[in-house]
Every structure is written in structure tokens, then in C-alpha cells.
Amino acid sequence: MPEPELVRQDGVGVVDALQRLWTPHRLAYVQGDRTPVGDEPAGCPFCRLVDMDDVSALILARGKTVYAVLNLYPYNPGHLMVVPYRHVPDYPELTADETVELAQFTQRAMTVVRKVSAAHGFNIGMNQGSVAGAGIADHLHQHVVPRWGGDANFMPVLGHTKVLPQLLGETRELLAGAW
Template sequence: MSEQPRAAEQDPGRTPEPVVEDARDFAGVPDETERLWTPHRMAYIGGENKPKDPHDDQQCPFCSAPQRSDEDALIVHRGEVAYAILNLYPYNSGHLLVCPYRHVADYTDLTEAEVLEVAEITRTAMRVIREVSNPAGFNLGMNQGQVAGAGIAAHLHQHVVPRWMGDANFLPIVGRTKAVPIMLSDTRRLYAEAWG
């Protein structure tokens, strides 16, 4: 914003009115902001891999993943009623999802066996991630419903997100960019090998 000198000259005691400039006039004009372009994130933002009908388990990525190879689907561990898979759009390196095989949306609808195995896989995932990646802590949680932030709300999944000191520095907060220093396929292999 710039000041209008005429208003100040006419009445020296009056605060000058700011001039609001349209940001569109400055598109492409160099400034002091550094930008890290991440066009690959548009697939996630645009919902490229989201099912058109979230209630159709044939379209659900968490239902179709176990039908593929572990390497192709990024599955780290298969249990009897639940499994662990790497998140395609990780918040941090090593971000795992623990999913029941059954297409179920709400935590209260899980069977006793599903609750127990989701919990046990989550505990084992934490141990494996600690052994392989040495994080300082974890975020664990389920987003229940689209309004709560669930990207695929129709199929419950527990997030296991490793955290390191400084991983929420200026880059993701100000730059809205996340650096993931290891390939998903390499992370899957290391975690699967450590799972035992």
C-alpha cells in the first residue's frame, strides 16, 4: 500500500488514506518471495485418486490395494482383518495408514477383531518406524467424516505419522511445501523388512 500525498498536504493532521493495489497487476513480477513449485500435488488437490462414489467399495483405494502386490500398493504388512499401507500423500516421511480390509466408515462399526488388530498394527508400526527412522514422536489419529478432514471418509483408516524436531519449520508452514527425502518404495521395503 502507498499513501496519497495530496490528502496529507490538504490537512496535515489527517492520516492519509491508503491506496489498495490489485495483486493481479503484479502477477509474474519478481519479488523477495522464494517459491518451491510442487505441481505433482495437484493430483491430490484435484482428487485424482478419490472414488467418484465413496460408498462403492469397487472404487475405494483401500479396498483395491490388498488385491495388488505389496510393492505396487505400498503395503507394509497384511494382518487377518487389517493391514498397514504407506500414505500416497504423506504429511511426513514414513506416514502409514492402518486400514481394516472391510469397507467400513465409522470406528464404532468395527468388529472386536478389527479394533484389536488395528490397535496392534498401530503399535507395531510405531515400533518399526522407531527402529528404521528414529522419529522423536508420532501423531496418531482417525479423521471421521469429510468435515473432519478424511480424504477417503467411506473407509476408515488410522494415521501413524512419525515426527522429528523441526519437521514443522518454515517450509511446510510458510512455504506450504513438504520435503519427503526418501522414495515411498524404499520406505515400504525398509518397513516391511523390519516388520519381521
């Protein structure tokens, strides 16, 4: 690893000994440029994904009422979402069949991720409404985030950055193949 630059050549910023890890691809997410406006299915990325091929859409598996897709902005490798095909914003609006299949896909996702990457645990949940942190509030989706001991190291705490050791396409291939 190269020695950190201790003296800034441009005279801008604070002089420190920290290395910088740049993730410019996340800027669109941070600024909200990729977040749909309105509640119409035509503007919803989850509704648009179902018409794409699975590899391009990062879809892992399709069921009768829900599908599993990798998160384009993952918290950890293997971070996926279970999404109903039907464009509904709120959990109580799911039908009984959608609720059951969403639960079954969540169980299957955990089994597959454990098999492929030996996850130690999981965070599973839904952010219901934009005030609760939902980036796409108008189309319900459940996050399945694999966790490993020590995965929440100093990077997100001090550097507000996650280091992902695998490309999304590689993660999709492993998980879809094991599904």
C-alpha cells in the same frame, strides 16, 4: 544454490527473493482427482489395494483383519495408515477383532518406524467423515505420522509445502523389511 531471480522476465506475479519448490504430482490430490466418489468398495482405493502386490500397493504388512500401507501423499517420511480390509466408514462399526488388530498394528507401526528412522514422536488419528478432513471418508483408516524435532519448519507454515527426503519405494522397503 543459485541466486533467486529477483526480476520476473514474464512480468507475471509478485517480485520476491523466494526459491520455488515445485511438487506437480500433488495436484491430483489437491484437486481431488484421486478421491473416490460414492461409498461402493469398487471405487475405493483401499479395497483395490488388497488385490495388488505389496510393493506396487506400498503395503508394509498384512494381518487377518487389517493391513498397513504407506500414505501416497505423506506428511512426513514413514507416514502410513492402518486400514481394515472390510469397507466400513465409522470406527464404531469395527468388530472387536478388527479393533484389537488395528491397535496392535498401530503399536507395531510405531515400533518399526522408531527402529528404522528414530522418530521422536507420532501423530496418530482418524478423520471420521469428510467434514472432519477424511479424504476417503467411506473406508476407515488410521494415520500414523512420525515426527521429529524441527520437522515442522518454515516450509509448511510459509510455503505450504513439505520436503520429503526419501522416495516412497525406499521408505516402503525399509519399513516392510523391519516389520
